[in-house]
Amino acid sequence: MSPATGELALSPARRTAFRAACAELAALDDAEFGARLLARTPTHENRDPARLLRWAEAATAFGTELAAAEGPYEGPAGPYAEPRAGHGTPRVVEREGGVERLLLARYVSRPAPAVELYADTLALGEEVVGLLGWREWFPVGAVRRAALAHEEAHCLLHGDRTLRRALRERLGHTALRLGRHRMTGHVAGADELAAHGYAAARCGLGRTPLLLTAALARAVRALEED
Template sequence: MTVENATARADLAATDDIGWAVRLLAATPTHEHRDPELLRRWARAADAYGAALAPVECTARIVESEGGLARGLLARYTSRPATVELYTDTIALAERVVDARGWRDWYPPGSVRAAALAHEAVHVHLHHGPARAALKRALGHSALRLGRLRVPGHVAGAEEVAAHAYARTVCGLGRSPLLLTAAVAAEADGAPTPPPTRDARREN
């Protein structure tokens, strides 16, 4: 789970979950000149796919360490050997950001770690099974067309969007972890993290 570099705004929560997913895709290499509406369509498809996934067990080894703030990460999955590394310093900062912004209704105590683990569990799931091909089909992007033959194409960043949506759903979060990672990035960069407006909280 990456802590995305995001410019601090007066109210990060004013951007909805799909909006943050579009931003993630737009900031991903190969998408610099994509049509914003196409990115939004992909974001919606990846979000829906992740939210609909049945719960998956994390089969990778789980380790905890510090150093996530320096790397800009809450957690990461590596495949050789299959390991999920949770960064306790970034998770602790995320919990402080939740309290400072008044977002505890969205991210209950302990949910940051749980969401990070759930997010990486989806990466494990997509890496080792047929789910990655299913995600490609859900996105509807074609790498090649020859008559009726269509080869589903890879959409960089879509797996991240799906993993965030899955974590939001299985952990019962009020908002996507994407919002929280943006706030953590702003805090790590030394920017203030003012609480969300009442209107923003009511809308979500």
């Protein structure tokens, strides 16, 4: 079958194996997922796992607090339907071809700010959530809303130097020290974890979208191998 249809048509044996693998994923908490993401990010290969875990927790918490600062929002499809106006909201463009790259959405700043939503990956995500019984964490329609919220977080961070500095301060990574003075450094991948924390809080999800992203990767692999 083609994964672009959004239908997770697996053989019974492959479906059983897929469910078991995703149950193991769900047993991990969001901080562990975040630390794993950082560990796979260039420049972090030899970092202390405990430090990566602290950074993951701090970045996710930063995103959660940023969402709370944005305040409640109700749209026609429930909490957080579309990116809000007032932040230089980019236009939303729907595309296909996200499954092959495991892309749900992507924020691009050039030539004009836009959020690209990948309809095939969103459909597959909804199928995965339904198959795994994760609706308590990701209600119907939450995949699209979370993707939009995630990209809104990237848009906020991209456009606000003060926010980026605050995230660096929260992580506390010292890039340079001169006497009593220290300069905080950028932590690759931290903005991604902040965006996941933001999306979970803005959409009222039971888990951050990191879990769903990991399950999607397993789904694509299962479809390729079936």
